[in-house]
Each structure stands twice: as C-alpha cells, then as structure tokens.
Amino acid sequence: MSELARIVEALLFLSPDPVAPSDLAQAAGCDDDELAAALAELDREYAPGARGLQLKRVAGGVALATDPLAEEAARRLLAKPRTPPLTPAQAETLAIVAYLQPVSRPEITRIRGVAAESATATLEERGFIEEAGRSQFGAILYRTTDLFLRLFGLDSIKALPSVVEWDPTPDEEAELRDRLLRAGEQRAADPSAA
Amino acid sequence: MSELARIVEALLFLSPDPVAPSDLAQAAGCDDDELAAALAELDREYAPGARGLQLKRVAGGVALATDPLAEEAARRLLAKPRTPPLTPAQAETLAIVAYLQPVSRPEITRIRGVAAESATATLEERGFIEEAGRSQFGAILYRTTDLFLRLFGLDSIKALPSVVEWDPTPDEEAELRDRLLRAGEQRAADPSAA
Amino acid sequence: MTVASLDLDLDVFSGPFDLLLTLVLREEIDLLEVQLAEIVIAYLDHLEQRDELDLEVATEFLVLIAALLELKSRLMLPREEEELLDFEPGEAAEELLARMLEARRYRRAAEHLSARLAGEEGIRYRSAPLPPALRRTNLADAGAVYAPARLGRAIGDLLRVPPRLNLEHLTSARVTVAERLTHLRSLLRRGACTFDEAVRGADRVTVAVTLFALLEMYKQGEATWTQPAPFGEIAIRPGASPPRHEAAAL
Numbered sequence: 008m009s010e011l012a013r014i015v016e017a018l019l020f021l022s023p024d025p026v027a028p029s030d031l032a033q034a035a036g037c038d039d040d041e042l043a044a045a046l047a048e049l050d051r052e053y054a055p056g057a058r059g060l061q062l063k064r065v066a067g068g069v070a071l072a073t074d075p076l077a078e079e080a081a082r083r084l085l086a087k088p089r090t091p092p093l094t095p096a097q098a099e100t101l102a103i104v105a106y107l108q109p110v111s112r113p114e115i116t117r118i119r120g121v122a123a124e125s126a127t128a129t130l131e132e133r134g135f136i137e138e139a140g141r142s143q144f145g146a147i148l149y150r151t152t153d154l155f156l157r158l159f160g161l162d163s164i165k166a167l168p169s170v171v172e173w174d175p176t177p178d179e180e181a182e183l184r185d186r187l188l189r190a191g192e193q194r195a196a197d198p199s200a201a
Numbered sequence: 202m203s204e205l206a207r208i209v210e211a212l213l214f215l216s217p218d219p220v221a222p223s224d225l226a227q228a229a230g231c232d233d234d235e236l237a238a239a240l241a242e243l244d245r246e247y248a249p250g251a252r253g254l255q256l257k258r259v260a261g262g263v264a265l266a267t268d269p270l271a272e273e274a275a276r277r278l279l280a281k282p283r284t285p286p287l288t289p290a291q292a293e294t295l296a297i298v299a300y301l302q303p304v305s306r307p308e309i310t311r312i313r314g315v316a317a318e319s320a321t322a323t324l325e326e327r328g329f330i331e332e333a334g335r336s337q338f339g340a341i342l343y344r345t346t347d348l349f350l351r352l353f354g355l356d357s358i359k360a361l362p363s364v365v366e367w368d369p370t371p372d373e374e375a376e377l378r379d380r381l382l383r384a385g386e387q388r389a390a391d392p393s394a395a
Numbered sequence: 396m397t398v399a400s401l402d403l404d405l406d407v408f409s410g411p412f413d414l415l416l417t418l419v420l421r422e423e424i425d426l427l428e429v430q431l432a433e434i435v436i437a438y439l440d441h442l443e444q445r446d447e448l449d450l451e452v453a454t455e456f457l458v459l460i461a462a463l464l465e466l467k468s469r470l471m472l473p474r475e476e477e478e479l480l481d482f483e484p485g486e487a488a489e490e491l492l493a494r495m496l497e498a499r500r501y502r503r504a505a506e507h508l509s510a511r512l513a514g515e516e517g518i519r520y521r522s523a524p525l526p527p528a529l530r531r532t533n534l535a536d537a538g539a540v541y542a543p544a545r546l547g548r549a550i551g552d553l554l555r556v557p558p559r560l561n562l563e564h565l566t567s568a569r570v571t572v573a574e575r576l577t578h579l580r581s582l583l584r585r586g587a588c589t590f591d592e593a594v595r596g597a598d599r600v601t602v603a604v605t606l607f608a609l610l611e612m613y614k615q616g617e618a619t620w621t622q623p624a625p626f627g628e629i630a631i632r633p634g635a636s637p638p639r640h641e642a643a644a645l
Contacts, residue, residue, distance in 0.1 A: 017271030059210030077211030160539025173551025269517030
C-alpha cells in the first residue's frame with residue numbers, strides 16, 4: 008500500500024463524517040490525481056467481501072463504514088447499556104441525585120465538596136440521570152431515569168434503601184438534604200479534610 | 202480474511218474504547234481460541250508499515266489506531282491541536298499517582314515538596330487521573346484512568362517498569378550522602394560560613 | 396501578594412520565592428549557597444515599599460524561612476549546636492537523604508512517562524458517535540447489575556464529617572507577629588529590655604517571629620536597638636515615636 012493511501016486510510020478512519028476528496032487532498036498535501044489513485048488503491052483493498060469495513064461514496068464525499076456482516080455482533084457489543092463499575096465520584100453523585108431528586112449541580116458540588124462535572128456528564132451520557140427542568144436560580148436540575156431503576160433492580164424510587172443503616176448520626180432530626188449540605192460545608196471548611 | 206476476522210475488525214472500528222478479548226468473543230459468538238486466531242489474522246493484516254492503521258493492545262483491550270505517519274495530515278484535516286506534552290509538575294504528579302495509587306493530594310505534596318493542586322486539577326481535566334474514594338481523613342484519593350493507559354500505550358498499570366528501576370544506584374546514593382556529610386565538615390571547619 | 400510570589404534577586408537565584416523552595420528541594424540549587432539573610436532583606440524591602448504589614452503573610456513568611464533555616468542548619472550539621480536539633484546529626488542527614496531519594500525516584504519515573512507519551516504522539520484513536528441503528532438501547536434488556544446498598548452507603552459517607560485533626564504539632568499557627576508586637580510593647584512600656592529577656596524560654600520559631608516584630612517596631616520608630624558585637628546582647632529601648640494605637644496598628 009502506498010504511503011499516500013495509508014495516510015488517506017487513517018484520515019477516513021478518524022473522520023466521523025464523510026470527507027470531500029478535495030479536503031482529503033489538501034490535508035494529505037497531494038493533488039487531485041494523486042488522491043484519485045490513492046482512493047483507487049483503497050477501493051481494491053476494501054473490495055466487497057474482503058474486509059470488515061467498506062469504502063463508500065456518499066453525498067458528502069468518501070467514508071469508511073462497517074460491512075453489514077458485523078451488524079448483529081455490533082448490536083450485541085454496543086447496543087446495550089454500558090454498566091462498568093461506578094467510580095466513587097459517580098456513586099456519590101448518583102446517590103445524591105437518587106435520594107434528593109430533583110437536585111441541581113451546584114447543590115451536588117456543595118454536598119461533595121468538589122466539582123461533580125465529569126461524574127454528572129458520564130451518568131447523563133450513560134442514561135442513569137437526566138435533566139428535570141431548572142431551579143428558581145436557573146441551574147439545571149437532575150433526576151434518575153427508568154434505566155437507573157432497572158439497573159438497580161428497583162420498582163420505583165420509593166424502593167431505595169433507607170439511609171438509616173449507614174447513617175453515622177441517626178438521631179438527627181433535620182431533613183436529609185439539609186444534613187447533607189451541612190456536612191459538605193463542614194468538610195469544605197476543615198483544612199485537614201481538604 | 203476470515204469472516205470472523207472481518208467481524209472483529211468492524212467491531213473494533215465502531216467501539217469507542219478498547220474492547221476486552223472476552224467481550225469481542227461474546228459479541229462475535231465464538232470461543233477464545235477462535236478469537237485469538239482472528240486477532241492473529243488481523244495482526245498480520247495490520248503489520249507495522251503495512252497500512253494507515255495499527256492494532257494496539259491497550260488498557261486491557263484491543264483497539265484500532267492510526268499510524269503516526271498520518272499525524273500531520275490528520276492535524277490539518279481535523280484542526281485538532283497536538284496533545285500538549287506534560288509539564289514537569291504534571292509528569293511528577295502523574296508518576297506518583299501511577300505508582301502509589303490510590304494516593305491523596307497531601308501525600309503527593311509531601312513527596313514533591315510543593316503544592317500539587319493545579320497539576321492534579323489539570324491531570325483530572327485531561328482525563329489522566331480520576332477520584333478513587335476518600336482517605337480516612339476525607340481527602341480525595343486519586344488513581345489513573347483507562348484513558349491514561351491508552352494514551353501512554355500501556356496494556357495495564359503493571360506494564361510500567363518496576364519503581365525500583367527509578368531508584369538511584371548505590372553509587373549515586375553514596376555520592377548524595379557524601380555531599381551531605383561534606384557540607385557538615387565544611388561548616389565545622391569554617392563557622393563563619395553560616 | 397502572597398509569600399510565594401515574593402520576587403528575589405539573590406547571588407545564586409533570581410525569581411519568586413516559591414520557585415526557590417522548589418529548586419532547593421529538587422537539588423537544583425544548593426541551599427548552602429543561598430544567603431537566607433538576603434531573602435529576609437528582600438522581604439523587608441518589599442514591606443518598605445508597601446508601607447504596611449500584612450500579619451498573616453508575615454507569619455507565613457516566617458514559617459517558610461524558618462523551615463529553610465532548619466534545613467540549612469541540618470545540611471551544615473553544626474557540631475557545636477547539636478543539642479539544638481531535634482535529631483542527631485546523622486539521623487537528620489539520613490532523613491533528608493531519604494526524602495531526596497524518594498523525590499528523585501518519582502522525578503525519574505516522570506521522565507519515563509513523558510518519554511512514553513511522546514512516543515505515542517501521532518497515534519490517534521477514533522472517536523465517532525455510533526451509527527443510529529446502534530444507539531437505541533432496549534430497556535427490557537437491562538438487568539439489575541448494581542446493588543442499591545451502594546447508594547445508601549455513599550449517602551452515609553457524605554453525612555460523615557471527619558474528626559478534627561490535632562494540629563498543635565504544626566508551627567504555623569503557634570505564634571503570630573501581632574502577639575509578639577503586643578509582647579514587646581508591654582515590655583517597652585516598662586523601659587528598656589534585652590532581646591534575650593523578650594524571648595526567654597521561647598522556641599526557635601517564636602524567637603524568629605519576635606525578631607521580626609522588633610524590626611517592624613524599629614521601622615516605625617517605636618523602638619531602637621543596639622548590639623555592640625556579633626552574637627552579643629541586643630539592647631532594646633523605646634523609640635522616638637510613641638506606639639501607635641494597637642487596634643490601628645493591627
């Protein structure tokens with residue numbers, strides 16, 4: 008395979024969308040004829056039935072796409088909820104949303120004492136939590152999803168275990184939300200916990 | 202190329218993360234030996250220098266990645282800047298996390314002798330490290346991520362050289378000790394040096 | 396300003412104070428070559444220009460400079476002052492050595508990691524959204540993979556406030572310039588005194604802070620001092636200016 012064909016192959020691999028041949032030529036630093044030759048080389052390489060990928064000409068240009076042969080396996084691998092073990096930050100964030108919902112991100116941050124941005128984004132991307140309107144101050148509110156209930160084997164949010172079992176100070180009367188916020192602020196104020 | 206190798210190639214193309222061989226086997230509906238044979242076939246196909254792509258073993262899985270040959274063209278096409286190299290402070294902090302994980306920021310500070318706050322924040326933002334729970338005093342512990350393994354071309358954290366390898370040689374240690382003692386002798390000989 | 400950004404222009408070093416600390420710990424500057432008195436003078440010059448004393452910053456500076464002094468004195472292993480050190484000289488050198496070796500170990504590991512990252516330069520992975528057909532997940536396929544107890548435990552942990560640590564062994568909060576100013580002023584109200592009297596029974600940090608307070612009083616004209624010979628007794632007398640009202644001075 009020529010060096011130019013190898014470069015074009017890498018470019019098509021990286022592009023999420025079809026690429027116009029002129030853009031390919033410009034990026035690879037070649038002229039249109041050289042690019043056409045490289046694409047012809049790739050066409051031979053990716054002849055139907057030869058590989059798991061195909062070289063396709065579509066409206067926007069050229070693209071690599073998977074052979075339909077792999078469709079079923081792809082669905083088994085990818086079209087299912089992603090459920091890797093939760094990181095501690097994700098578990099904390101998810102617990103706060105589950106018990107206090109709807110809850111805003113600033114509140115989550117105050118309770119945790121550290122920013123919850125990436126954990127919130129991951130939980131949202133995996134479909135465990137979703138937006139639920141805005142607070143009176145304009146912050147996005149979060150709640151858990153039906154997928155969350157299924158993945159935790161819960162019939163409804165009411166079936167969440169009572170916190171009593173893990174509560175370090177079960178005698179306190181105040182509402183869970185107030186107590187969490189107060190504990191978070193105390194942790195943030197204590198330099199030894201920083 | 203065998204049908205199984207074609208399917209595996211397509212799965213690797215689609216998957217956003219490195220895929221564990223067992224997951225590939227399950228999705229493709231084959232046993233481990235068959236999968237190993239398919240991967241061997243792909244290894245031959247993607248032999249170094251053969252194509253614009255390479256087959257990598259990283260973060261406990263298999264992944265397709267570009268050959269550096271295409272980097273310049275990729276930068277032009279995708280307008281994505283090159284990954285900035287690590288600053289010395291970031292590299293040191295990352296090394297401490299990689300070898301001592303899970304490790305807290307106060308511990309990193311103790312070893313480095315300077316505050317690690319901004320280095321830790323940058324490494325977290327770049328996705329190289331993540332939270333891994335809290336110490337008994339409430340300090341956040343850090344560990345490296347799968348993205349770290351991928352970007353540093355490591356199959357697992359065990360693939361890093363043993364930390365003993367970075368220890369100074371007995372000669373160097375003796376030299377350092379000597380320097381410290383010599384300083385004391387100078388002081389004794391010339392009290393006005395203080 | 397913070398102490399960290401204090402600009403220094405020394406014989407062996409020019410730059411901010413925190414960088415100097417780093418370089419000393421990295422052995423890139425030999426502490427033995429740093430004249431610590433120059434740093435103190437640079438700090439006093441800075442105060443002179445600002446014409447005000449931020450007591451919090453001043454205390455931080457004193458703690459840092461005291462740490463450097465301690466490190467330097469350990470490096471020099473002064474035989475005649477052995478009893479002043481908490482450690483046996485050999486022990487102090489070993490402790491310092493162990494810290495330097497540990498820092499060196501991770502500095503080398505860091506070089507290895509940087510080289511590794513550079514070696515992977517130009518290797519890119521694909522990041523593209525899944526084709527639409529693969530994006531829909533079937534809720535019915537989702538089984539219970541997580542334990543609800545994990546969430547309860549996380550909330551319990553978040554309700555926990557760590558016990559207050561005993562920080563008394565740290566020097567930082569033990570003594571402030573303000574306290575030592577008050578102490579010196581009360582001594583001077585009764586007339587002259589010596590520095591030794593002002594710091595009788597005090598630890599090293601307190602001595603350093605007291606000296607600093609005295610410098611400040613000298614600058615304001617509240618006190619004058621004389622020392623006939625190096626290492627001789629320092630005599631302190633009330634100065635020409637009356638003490639400012641304490642509340643205003645602080």
